[in-house]
Structures are given as structure tokens and as C-alpha cells.
Amino acid sequence: MSVNSILVQKSGSIPTISADASVRDVLQGLEENDVGALIISDDGTTMRGIISERDVVRGLRTMGDEVLDATVSDLMTTDVITCSPNDQVALVRAMMAKHHIRHIPVLDNDRLVGLLSIRDIIQNRLDEIEAEAEVMRGYISGRY
Numbered sequence: 001m002s003v004n005s006i007l008v009q010k011s012g013s014i015p016t017i018s019a020d021a022s023v024r025d026v027l028q029g030l031e032e033n034d035v036g037a038l039i040i041s042d043d044g045t046t047m048r049g050i051i052s053e054r055d056v057v058r059g060l061r062t063m064g065d066e067v068l069d070a071t072v073s074d075l076m077t078t079d080v081i082t083c084s085p086n087d088q089v090a091l092v093r094a095m096m097a098k099h100h101i102r103h104i105p106v107l108d109n110d111r112l113v114g115l116l117s118i119r120d121i122i123q124n125r126l127d128e129i130e131a132e133a134e135v136m137r138g139y140i141s142g143r144y
Contacts, residue, residue: 004085037103
């Protein structure tokens with residue numbers, strides 16, 4: 001199954017924020033969008049980086065409460081692991097596990113087209129397992 005199959009099921013816009021926004025703005029954006037990461041983008045299609053809850057926590061540890069007045073560019077990750085809509089979900093799941101990350105931006109020819117979370121990946125796997133179980137139940141009961 002491809003990443004695109006998950007993206008077509010997701011609705012809504014991709015949560016973004018500008019690099020010059022404050023960390024206070026990040027916290028507001030995370031809460032309003034009910035997400036754990038925001039893409040850094042000036043135009044909604046070009047990705048400059050990502051900022052996650054973990055980045056904010058790391059900043060809090062090193063900067064104390066002054067982190068709230070820092071800018072996104074002070075904390076954001078610029079070396080971002082990404083995937084494409086054509087990548088297989090199993091590959092993305094493995095990448096997330098290997099790199100200990102919970103969010104992967106989806107780029108199509110360097111254009112931002114989505115953001116996958118570990119929640120999306122887990123739900124996809126649960127759906128696959130349920131479909132496989134239903135086929136097995138049907139086979140056992142003679143429906144197939």
C-alpha cells in the first residue's frame with residue numbers, strides 16, 4: 001500500500017508555520033491543529049524544516065522558559081527525513097522506527113503534499129490486520 005492511499009483519506013490542510021514565528025505560536029498551532037509537529041513553510045508548498053513537540057522540550061531544557069520567546073528558526077529541524085506519495089507505507093513505518101521520529105512530511109517533486117504521523121501509520125496497519133482477519137474468518141467459515 002502506498003503513502004498516497006493514506007493521504008487521500010486524510011482531510012484538511014497541512015499544518016504549517018513560518019520560521020520567524022515564536023515558540024508560543026508553535027504551541028498554539030500544535031494545539032489548534034491537534035498535531036505533534038508543524039511544517040516550516042512560507043507558502044504552504046515549500047518545506048524549510050519541521051518543528052515538533054520534542055524540539056520544544058529540548059529547547060525548554062537548554063533555554064528554560066526563555067524558549068517561549070525564541071523563534072521557530074532557533075529550534076526547527078532542517079535536515080528532515082521525508083517520503084514521497086509513491087513510497088510504500090511499510091518502508092515509511094521502518095524509516096520512522098529506525099530514526100525514532102513520529103512525523104514524516106510527504107514531498108512530491110519537492111512540493112509539500114502531506115504530513116504523516118505515527119498515528120496514521122498505526123491506523124493503516126490496524127486496518128490491514130482487520131482486513132486480513134476478515135478474509136481468514138471468511139475462509140474458515142466457507143464464505144470465500
